[in-house]
Amino acid sequence: MSMPQENIKTYLKDNLLIGDGAMATWLYRLGVPIGVCYEELNLSNPEIIGTVHRSYYEAGARFIQTNTYGAHRDALARHGLQDQVQRINRSAVQVARRAVGDDAYVVGGIGSINAGRVRNMEQIGTYGDQYEEQASALLSENVDAILLETFLDVDELLLALDVIRPLTDLPIIAQLATIEVGRTRDGHTLTRAFAELVKAGADIVGLNCRMGPAEVLRSIEGAVVPEDTPLSVFPNAGRLAMSDGEYSYASVPQYFGDSALRFRAQGARLIGGCCGTTPEHIRMMAQVLAEREPLPRVNPEVQIEEAQTPIRVVPPVRPKGIVDTVTQRHTVIVELDPPRDLDTEKFLQGTAELRDAGADAITLADNSLATTRMSNLALGSIMKTKLSAEPLLHIACRDRNLIGQQSHLMGLHALGINQVLVITGDPARFGDLPGASSVFDVSSFDLIRMIKQLNEGYSFSGKPLQQRANFVVGAAFNPHVRQFDAALRRLEKKVEAGADYIMTQPVYDQETIELIYQGTKHLNIPIFIGIMPLTSSRNAEFLHNEVPGIKLSDEARERMSRYEPGEEARREGISIARELVDMAMDRFKGIYLITPFFYYQMTAELTRYIHEQSNLGLSAQK
Structure with a gap:
């Protein structure tokens, strides 16, 4: 030929x-x-x-x-x-x-x-x-x-x-x-x-x-x-x-x-x-x-x-939930860690108390610190159906490949759980099963975009879906870094990727709250300032001396040092947290309370305090 x-x-x-x-x-x-x-x-x-x-x-x-x-x-x-x-x-x-x-x-x-x-x-x-x-x-x-x-x-x-x-x-x-x-x-x-x-x-x-x-x-x-x-x-x-x-x-x-x-x-x-x-x-x-x-x-x-006709002819559904709530009044998200064992009774007791205190959403970590805990999907479903408490689930990039991530999100949609926080996740080698693999098929930016794609009615692969999801997607922000400006640029990219709100790592001083406010006030999405009450002097010294980027004021450390571990120390921790809450409420409508060591009574008390102060502020405006 x-x-x-x-x-x-x-x-x-x-x-x-x-x-x-x-x-x-x-x-x-x-x-x-x-x-x-x-x-x-x-x-x-x-x-x-x-x-x-x-x-x-x-x-x-x-x-x-x-x-x-x-x-x-x-x-x-x-x-x-x-x-x-x-x-x-x-x-x-x-x-x-x-x-x-x-x-x-x-x-x-x-x-x-x-x-x-x-x-x-x-x-x-x-x-x-x-x-x-x-x-x-x-x-x-x-x-x-x-x-x-x-x-x-x-x-x-x-x-x-x-x-x-x-x-x-x-x-x-x-x-x-x-x-x-x-x-x-x-x-x-x-x-x-x-x-x-x-x-x-x-x-x-x-x-x-x-x-x-x-x-x-x-x-x-x-x-x-x-x-x-x-x-x-x-x-x-x-x-x-x-x-x-x-x-x-x-x-x-x-x-x-x-x-x-x-x-x-x-x-x-x-x-x-x-x-x-x-x-x-x-x-x-x-x-x-x-x-x-x-x-x-x-x-x-x-x-x-x-x-x-372009393929994406259906406009995405506008997400609802804490994003809408925070535009109307101060909104409180409280984190409560899932249990490390098979007993859910104490977790559900804590959830009920936080709900009764007025928490707008209870957020559940996704095996935080790479430590194995009960599935937050299962707990979120239980607390929603049995207690009528609103779950907000963390989704780590670490543990699931893309198949697992989409399957997980489809399950959340089926259960009516639509509020999520996308995080990278700590590497598995730092957790309780150091031989486990860290998947990291995608970055947090990618996963935010892909969840928003589900909201438009398309799977991760581009396949049209019979329904559109309605996820409200949050992103995490860590202000405790050497290059704060670089962290802000990374945060802006998350907003560009489609983040609906931001939750910060816990903040322990008023200077950092002000720094976050000045750095993020140009963003037109809600910022939830993270506050975790101190429980003891030892807890304060650990955070100050061993956790990168976190520095407590000399005054806070001195105040915590006055008390032996126990109820009085925790009372002082709540007092310090209230002072941080007061400043944060002047600048932000979103407060994110992290429950320390499962002392949910502490974050329940702070939740009630925030709503009391918020109501006082509304009354004064009238």
Whole structure:
């Protein structure tokens, strides 16, 4: 077979083109271990890369991708190779050219930088230089086209097109990877996505990775492909499985051959394979499609509005709860730690007393200090249903991966618990199970954004939900840092991410209250000042001398030193806390009381005091 001397898009007008298959999973089957930088093998072991290219070429592929999926600065930096972008990409083109015949197109492959990570538009916006750098290296070796593949988000793929399109007149293939059938992670239908990609300069559009032939077929059956735009499909070999420590895929070559005929019937003209596919999969497709002509694409009938209306047409529900309350009067949140054992009786007694004292919400930590405690979700549900107390649950980034986080939040929604505080969480090695893993799939900024996405009616993956959540999302602020201005900038980013209110770490002096007030008065969301009453002189000295950033006044320490541990010391601790409350109430309408050592009688008394003072203030205004 002799390939016409014309670009790929022109060739595809009248011909089918067989693409190659997987690189990484085939290298794995050849004995290259996971964790190796496969792209670096273009330099250190070009023979094995050439062998893979040649095996696909001999199987019938005439569209050969360079081994450069992750050869951008970000991915190479994980292996200390960030300065080798040019060498690795240029070598990859050379290796591919040597391995295959002149009748094959050699295409420069560029993978998504953000694939597999949490969607973060602020971060995605910084990737342009990396795409330009990689594309420039590939183009310098005269590739026949550029392939942009495995992009979960249309926004990132549009960014890549924006910086690469001006560099070349060669065809650019733009391939999305979808988690849900027919819709991208950032919420676009494929109809809308394909239209946007062609408008931005893509010559060929399609799908690769994530899904096997059946789900890819369902996706393209329901999508409108812009007129005169070739369609490409590179599915996985079914779903990934692991057995006896080995990775495997289910789809056999014969099934791929049958699927190739179905893709042709849908008008696909560039057909290859992605993860799990082997030369045998490609050989079967090539044999089945041999001597067949392409079929015209027949788009499904859709409403015009589908391609024109932005996906996020439903405005988010305005959250209600403590955010509304604090705009009307002083509002009190009280923290009460979940128990470390299986007995809930004392916890529920404390909850009832705090409720009766007037706490607007009772907040439950999420295994604070990385110490194992009872599930705050279970306790929140019990206190809401049995005691009619309003729970506010902390959600730590530490303990759950993204699957667990979304599942947890969906459970909260089902239980009618909608007030949450997002925190990073102390590392597990500092807790009572130091061998436990700290997950940290996302930062607190990411999790705030993702919870707000649930409020808009979309799952973390971008899938539309049948209902919208109504979470009121809080963020934590620690003023006890050396660089207070830097902490403020971090806080502002949390507000930008969507935080509805702020809760501070406990404050023990009036100077810090004033500092927080001056630093946050430009923010138009409620600030809840944290106050935790002292219980003894030993408690005061520990906080002052051993907890980073916390300093008590000499007066407070001297006052606590007058008393032996016991009731009188706690009375003095309440007295000092009242003085802090008085100042805080002059500047903030939100007070966050932290119960020390489960002495909930102390925070109940302070709660009553705050409401008394607040009522006096309202009466005076009248």
